[in-house]
Structures are given as C-alpha cells and as structure tokens.
Amino acid sequence: MRIASVEDDVSQAEQIVQLLDEAGFTCASFATGSAFLRALRDQAFDLLIMDWQLPDVSGYEVVSWVRQHSGRLPPILFLTSRMEEADIVAGLAIGADDYLAKPIRPGEFIARVRALLRRAYPDAAHDDQLIRQGDYVIDVRRRVIMLSGLNIDLSPREFDLALFLFRNIGRLLSRDVIEQAVWGRAMEAGSRTLDTHISRLRIKLALRPDHGVRLMSVYSHGYRFEEVAAVPVATGRAANA
Structure with missing residues (x-):
C-alpha cells in the first residue's frame, strides 16, 4: 500500500x-x-x-x-x-x-x-486474498479472473491492467498513473497502447453495469472504474409484458 x-x-x-x-x-x-x-x-x-x-x-x-x-x-x-x-x-x-x-x-x-x-479496500488487504467485485472474482496468486464463475482468458498485460483497475475502483486515474503502474513507464504522446488494452478488457470482461461495474473514459485525463448496482435482467412474463 x-x-x-x-x-x-x-x-x-x-x-x-x-x-x-x-x-x-x-x-x-x-x-x-x-x-x-x-x-x-x-x-x-x-x-x-x-x-x-x-x-x-x-x-x-x-x-x-x-x-x-x-x-x-x-x-x-x-x-x-x-x-x-x-x-x-x-x-x-x-x-x-x-x-x-x-x-x-x-x-x-x-x-x-x-x-x-x-x-x-476490504478485498485487497493482502495479495493472497481473492478480490470480489460485482460478478467478478480475481485470484491474485493464480492470476485468474472469473466472471460469473467462468475463467476469462487474458494476456499477462491485460491481467495486470485489470488487477490495477479492480484495486483502484472508485478512483479517477490519469493515463500516466495507469501506464506507470502497468507498463512501468509513461507512453509517448499519441500512443494508443493503453486505449487498445482498455478496449480489449471491456469486451473480454464485459465491463458493464449488469455485472456490477462501469469503466468510464474521462476526457483529457484518463479513466474511472466504478462500482454500480447491478441491473436485474427481466425474464419470463415480466420481460414480455
């Protein structure tokens, strides 16, 4: 810490x-x-x-x-x-x-x-604990992220980026902060490396409110990863009403 x-x-x-x-x-x-x-x-x-x-x-x-x-x-x-x-x-x-x-x-x-x-940070006090957020479970030791019980296939860098976001949920994170934490350096001006990895995580991890999270782009600054109340999915008779 x-x-x-x-x-x-x-x-x-x-x-x-x-x-x-x-x-x-x-x-x-x-x-x-x-x-x-x-x-x-x-x-x-x-x-x-x-x-x-x-x-x-x-x-x-x-x-x-x-x-x-x-x-x-x-x-x-x-x-x-x-x-x-x-x-x-x-x-x-x-x-x-x-x-x-x-x-x-x-x-x-x-x-x-x-x-x-x-x-x-109740779930991130120690690296040997599981981090639980919404429908996600992050096993830090095994470097595995599960969504609704299913393992998600991520590259090592994608996992590092996802782990950093989940450990900093609710915080406004500048691009430089994220790049330093995940890549160990700030990228050159105009680099799309971070944006490309963020885009992949949005798709692979389905980072949406119905899973209890939201990843927002903050213009000219960076990103904010937020906890949100999961939106229930209407089913059966209610869905067709």
Missing part, C-alpha cells in the same frame, strides 16, 4: 515515514499541499495523511480538492493539533475519514491507518 503524507514539520514528517516504513508501508512525504497535488498528476496513493496547517494552502483545501476530483478514495486521515469540535466537524464534513491529534502516539497511529485501509 502506498501512502502520501503531507506534513511541513520536518521532524514529524520523518517520524511518520519511519513509523509507516516499520509497519510495512511505502510512504511519500510532501512538505506542501501544492507539491502533493502536483504529484497526483502521475502517482496514485492508497491513503492520504494530511496536516491541517500548511505553508501554502490549508489541509482543508487539499482534502476538498481530492474529494472533488478522486471521489471516495483514497481514505484521508487528518493528523493535526487542531482539535476543537468545530475543526473536527469541518474536516469530516469536507471528506476526511478520520481525525487524529498530535503529538503522534505510534501504536494508535498505525492502528488507525490499518483500520482505514481495511475499510477502504
């Missing part, structure tokens, strides 16, 4: 990175809100740890931007010394998922992080 920490105090930023590293997470640290927002152009994070008071923009503004552009994910933990009830209410109302007071208490901090990740 990749975590972003936005904290301008050097010693506290180092402590956060150290605690997360010791707990087995990868943490990227940013001293300003603007530096973090720039990083979002070509990186994806599974959790955001946000200070309220920053030297450029407020944590409140950053959280508001993230929620407007990325939806319900990633989960966000406010880590701040501002503990007035009005501040807590405002932070949660704008889209934060949890609120933790400074100074950091290591045990509680890691426990909160793990709890947020479990709630946000």
Whole structure:
C-alpha cells in the first residue's frame, strides 16, 4: 500500500515515514499541499495523511480538492493539533475519514491507518486474498479472473491492467498513473497502447453495469472504474409484458 503524507514539520514528517516504513508501508512525504497535488498528476496513493496547517494552502483545501476530483478514495486521515469540535466537524464534513491529534502516539497511529485501509479496500488487504467485485472474482496468486464463475482468458498485460483497475475502483486515474503502474513507464504522446488494452478488457470482461461495474473514459485525463448496482435482467412474463 502506498501512502502520501503531507506534513511541513520536518521532524514529524520523518517520524511518520519511519513509523509507516516499520509497519510495512511505502510512504511519500510532501512538505506542501501544492507539491502533493502536483504529484497526483502521475502517482496514485492508497491513503492520504494530511496536516491541517500548511505553508501554502490549508489541509482543508487539499482534502476538498481530492474529494472533488478522486471521489471516495483514497481514505484521508487528518493528523493535526487542531482539535476543537468545530475543526473536527469541518474536516469530516469536507471528506476526511478520520481525525487524529498530535503529538503522534505510534501504536494508535498505525492502528488507525490499518483500520482505514481495511475499510477502504476490504478485498485487497493482502495479495493472497481473492478480490470480489460485482460478478467478478480475481485470484491474485493464480492470476485468474472469473466472471460469473467462468475463467476469462487474458494476456499477462491485460491481467495486470485489470488487477490495477479492480484495486483502484472508485478512483479517477490519469493515463500516466495507469501506464506507470502497468507498463512501468509513461507512453509517448499519441500512443494508443493503453486505449487498445482498455478496449480489449471491456469486451473480454464485459465491463458493464449488469455485472456490477462501469469503466468510464474521462476526457483529457484518463479513466474511472466504478462500482454500480447491478441491473436485474427481466425474464419470463415480466420481460414480455
């Protein structure tokens, strides 16, 4: 799991990175809100740890931007010394998922992080678990995707792309983020490689609302893979009514 920490105090930023590293997470640290927002152009994070008071923009503004552009994910933990009830209410109302007071208490901090990740990604906490979404089951160890119980024949790259999408359901993903995650590099301008693979997945996996998902193209940015309520198929007398 990749975590972003936005904290301008050097010693506290180092402590956060150290605690997360010791707990087995990868943490990227940013001293300003603007530096973090720039990083979002070509990186994806599974959790955001946000200070309220920053030297450029407020944590409140950053959280508001993230929620407007990325939806319900990633989960966000406010880590701040501002503990007035009005501040807590405002932070949660704008889209934060949890609120933790400074100074950091290591045990509680890691426990909160793990709890947020479990709630946000219940099927992807460990690679040896099956991922279930709609009519799909992804067996990560066997590198198999099943649709309604049937194995779908995918190339290795198609499987990697599908797995990345299912692990990031609900998130707005830029083309660069997807390409870096699946191919290890950003493609040249004008490349249709990603679009070709997306088109194949739409067909092979039947990525439609009647299977509980929807893959949307977002103009000039990338894609959003969403969970939707499956549409029941009318049968029998009801279908002919």
